[in-house]
Amino acid sequence: MSKITAAITAVGSYVPDFVMTNKILETLVDTNDEWITTRTGIKERRILKGEGLGTSYLAIKAAEQLLEKRKLDPKEIDLIIVATATPDMMVAATAAYVASEIGATNAFAYDLQAACSSFLYGMSTAASYIEAGRYKKVLLIGADKMSSIIDYTDRTTCIIFGDGAGAALFEPNTEGLGLQDEYLRSDGVGRNFLKMDAGGSLLPASEETVKNRQHFIYQDGKSVFKFAVTNMADSAAKIMERNNLSHDDVDWLIPHQANKRIIDATSNRMGLEDSKVMMNIQRYGNTTSATLPLLLSDYESQLKKGDNLVFAAFGGGFTWGSIYLKWAYNS
Ligand code: UT7
Secondary structure (H helix, E strand, C coil), rough: CCCCEEEEEEEEEECEEEEEEEEHHHHCCCCCHHHHHHHCCCCEEEECCCCCCEEEEEEHHHHHHHHHHHCCCCCCCCEEEEECCCCCCCCCCCHHHHHHHHHCCCEEEECCCCCCHHHHHHHHHHHHHHHHHCCCCEECCCCCCCCHHCCCCCCCCCCCEEEEEEEEEEEECCCEEEEEEEEEECHHHHHHHHEECCCCCCCCCCCCHHHHHCCEEEECCHHHHHHHHHHHHEEEEEEHCCCCCCCCCCCEECCCCCHHHHHHHHHHHCCCCCCHEECHHHHHHHHHHHHHHHHHHHHHHHCCCEEEEEEEEECCEEEEEEEEEEECCCC
């Protein structure tokens, strides 16, 4: 019997309508389009507006697009994982609500949190269930409403993040396509460089935490930048070396969209020309758990069966790594 691998067999995505341009941010904080563009590569990002809409709204929309495109009955899904750093609530899994709302009544569902590496780690989790033969259809959704934890008076963070969601269906494959190898790491030394202080068990919400603006993201950008450049590039290089992939063998780099300079450093280290590097940071900014599936969705029509894809991400925690996957279909 041939070995079962875990392939991505469909993708979907959703970004909200409201476009937050650099020009709009110029009216909120002391910044300018030129600084944001040259330092990050971001021109605009999407923001979810409207009362009572959380991350689940984005996740549901992305999942529904995937189901519609694939003409898939949601009752066939075995498991739904929502990778997110901004769940609807601290308690009550966002994924459970998403599953019910899309009609995945035969699935179990849970959230997975590893900051900007959530989707990358989720790929490992989803693939493991498939490779083990335990489940046949695992839906992995990366979704974040970053605007819910951004301080729009802090110019060092509010220019970076945006809202969005992407979904990928994992199914068994017997042609050797799908996830081939992974190199995943974490290091708790990083937790004070990129964090949201309050609202967890360490520092529960209080009048004081609200007054101190501790329910918003804090980032020591310079330090995170240094770790991100080194570790994203190292892990991508490692996965190439381990799998005997030259730069000619790699068809696409799918890098977390945190900063164009980090993406460039990673692709340079891999020896890749720009045309092989997926990028949409200019339109969406950093959507945390959604960056990788949003790229897959945007570039789906250019992907061919058998293409060698290298994913790379770095995020809070610290968490980071790289995954090598063979694309499984022509769209
Ligand atoms: O996705 C999870 C992982 N996150 C990341 O990978 C993010 C990594 N970090 C970064 O992308 C970058 O560090 C930032 C984009 C956050 C910042 O870029 P930088 O080139 O590291 O800027 P910096 O923090 O060194 O600041 C340079 C200058 C400072 O002014 P002085 O001290 O040189 O006078 C800042 O005060 O730029 C100033 N500055 C700004 N100026 C205009 C900081 N933010 C802004 C701003 N507009 N929005």
